[in-house]
Amino acid sequence: MTGAGPAETMSAQADDTRVKRRSGLDRLGAILAAIAAAGLAFQPFSLFRANRIVAAKPVGILSALPPLEAWLLVAVVVAACAVLLLRTPPALRLVVSALTLAVLAVAVGRSGMFLTPSSNTYARVAPGGAFWIVAFAFSIALADASVRLKMSPLARLALLAFTGGALWMLLWSGAWDSLSILREYTNRADVFWREARVHLLLAIGSLAGAAVVGIPLGILCFRVQPIRATLLNSLNILQTIPSMALFGLLIAPLAWVAAHVPGASAVGIAGIGIAPAFVALFAYSLLPMVSNTVAGLESVPPQVRDAARGMGMTARQRFFEVDMPLAFPVILTGIRIVLVQNLGLAVLAGLIGGGGFGTFVFQGISQTATDLVLLGALPTVALAFAAAIVLDALVEIANPTPNRSAAA
Amino acid sequence: MIEIREITKAYDGLRAVDEVSMTIKSGEIVAVVGTSGSGKTTLLRMINRLVEPTSGAILIDGRDNRDLPGHELRRAIGYAIQGYGLFPHRTVAENIATVPKLLGWDRKRIDARVDELLALFHLEPAQFRARMPHELSGGQQQRIGVARALAAEPAVLLMDEPFGALDPIIRGKAQDDLIDIQRRFATTIVLVTHGIEEAIRLGDRIAVMDKGKLLQFATPAEIIAHPATDFVAELVGSDERAFRMLSLTPVSDLMEPGEAPGAPIDASASLKDALSEALWSGRRALPVLRDGAIVGRVTRDSLISRAGRPQ
């Protein structure tokens, strides 16, 4: 018996916020609208460069597009800002934000075509501050609307698939071909897809390896107390070694293995390249896998385990029918952490010739070629972002008691 | 004195408390009883303005409780709750000293008050002052919670299910302590509970609430004898009311001169205990003991006739 107190407190607070929401403007909407409007007014919509290396020349919105289209874009953004500014239903805000982002995406492609002199292959057009700021504001608005709608995991996945499809359409239709980042891409399309495959292989392959090794290790740690502290502590120390150094330190031992173990070089083990990157990512992935497996098994309520024993389940039955299903969401959370982390860390493989999107990032940095950096960084961010959304949705679907995910 | 005048609290048009009026006299214990969702907690929280009413007013000693800012009002009113709400990062002494410190008492006075309260609640000051809340048992935490509420010598103490989490034996002890302390300081206590047993035991008067309405506000005897509505009757429990009635009166009230065989019963025990003992031991009368001497007897027949509905 907890009494009526807390419930009544909560309803009192809910009541207060509702009262506020009914009156006046949407506060977040007002901030976002102000950011978007200021961005559009004071920042260049596009950046024009005569060639890849020279400094960029900012181009305001009214000169970045044919006059009609420019005013149309301004009108769309202003109308969308008005929708954000007022207290409008979340569903409407979601649709308006998504549409505005789509219009913005098409407009930046149009600007590329408009600003690039015909038959000039050196000139580069890149999105400017206004584009990024307006896109940022409406992405936040989109996120806010989807949070307010309390979208189901499946709906979120559908939204992600839809966004991915729309992006694909834009790329495939050639609407963005005149943008500098796609110019970089066109110059190295083959390499791009090869590095993409390497990047995914590094991130997902090392995750798979860590899952195969880490989950049984976690189960062992949970069962045998003395091992737990030792193993978790050593994995913790492993994590403190900076990733760049770990990549480097693996070069020498792997070179030695390649030279001295028969057949090792035949399966691709070598001092430089993909092997040390793979091993380093694997090593970093172990800690989250092991500790989340332990945490998952620990989160099984003792009463549930006791009841299972009381009903006459064997140890094996208890493990597969009670422990594992209940621990699964937490283990899946571990997989989510590892995947997102690996997709990012795999960039460092580029530093030691291991391939992946990092190749473009570090080449770009050394050549001070922003577009090349973006060609490596943007797909990485997009992949990590998509992986997080997909796995968050899966964790939520796998979780029988929604409140437990917070504890995990 | 607390005057509650047609107080109403509505959430989204639903009335959690619906035009409740009642006057609580200085120095009495009023138990507010009802099921969860009856509005009893909301009513209590409007007295110290943790909840602001939708309409109506509450006067404490003739002053509208909205005359002061909410936090200053609350410093003058004791407040003890079910989960105790002890601050886990502060020692027992610091917890008790919370309000005196907010009021800017000097250190000496605070320390003296803390020790006084600890002793009052049977907790050895030297041993308990520096303990952290998580080092205390549930019963000890509860006592610290009440001690903290009383620290600044408030005239009014509000209690929301203060004994809810205690086991029956410790709860009985805590209830006795509360009665002792109330007699000592003459504090006005408003106590919210869902148990009629507790209300009858502690309340000088009982307020029964259901669905936001005050159904009856009267002495325990009146509530048992003449329940105002079917709901109150059901709450009191028709199969128990004879014994509830007996539990309100001490043996001394029914004592007569004479002798009786067997073990005596204490004059301060309730008539319910006396009848139970008479039935159990098969005796027609029990000797009555006061201050170690037999001072009279109480008969089974008089006990049984006292259990009937008062005319």
Place this chain on the structure above:
Amino acid sequence: MNMGVLLRLALLLLLVAFLANPQAFEPLFAPFAANGAAAIYTQSSLLSLTVSHLSMVAAATIAATVVSVGLAILVTRPSGREFLPLSRSVANIGQTFPPVAVLALAVPVFGFGPIPTLIALFLYGLLPIFENALTGLASIPPSVQEAARGVGMTDTQRLLRVELPLALPIILTGIRLTAVISLSTATIGSTVAAKTLGEVIIAGLISNNTAFVLQGGLLVALLALFIHEGFGLLEGALTRRTRSVQPA
């Protein structure tokens, strides 16, 4: 336990000795140096690199702490509560941004040198602290909140005397996480010409000199270890006092 303390003390002494006089350790690293190359990095002094590395991490972490704890306080007040769900999901999304990518994206805007590294460390550091501060401030037991209001504390008094002290251990966990991640991420800053110990590692990678990679990596790992331990001790002392609030 005692063994552990001794070991840590020995490691600390070793670290100090190495920074004070790296050349004395030359024989240790010599076997890893390729083809008679130098075994100890001498381009810049290891001590000055360490100091600059640590001050960069400290500056970014302090800035991130101030901003994110402030934000967390804001969205847990009644007037800011409508931003709470959004800020939660933004923090969650933000953490998916790889630190390397943040660094890479900061270069075009801020150019080479320490600035993009500081920005990347700051941005990346915001999220763990913010998330932990939110958890800490939101996980205060309702009965404690209720009692704090009930005894007549003002909003400010509740924040300063009850909420922040109770959330402190969890906030510290977030700061520790941020500091340790930043320490490692800062090495990458040397790819964009920030003065950090990453310079040593990169020099090793470029010239195929494992001795450099080893000393750079070990230095950062040891520093991370001590920061981790130091915060751990602090948190432990605080949590022992307030056991009822579980760390995240």
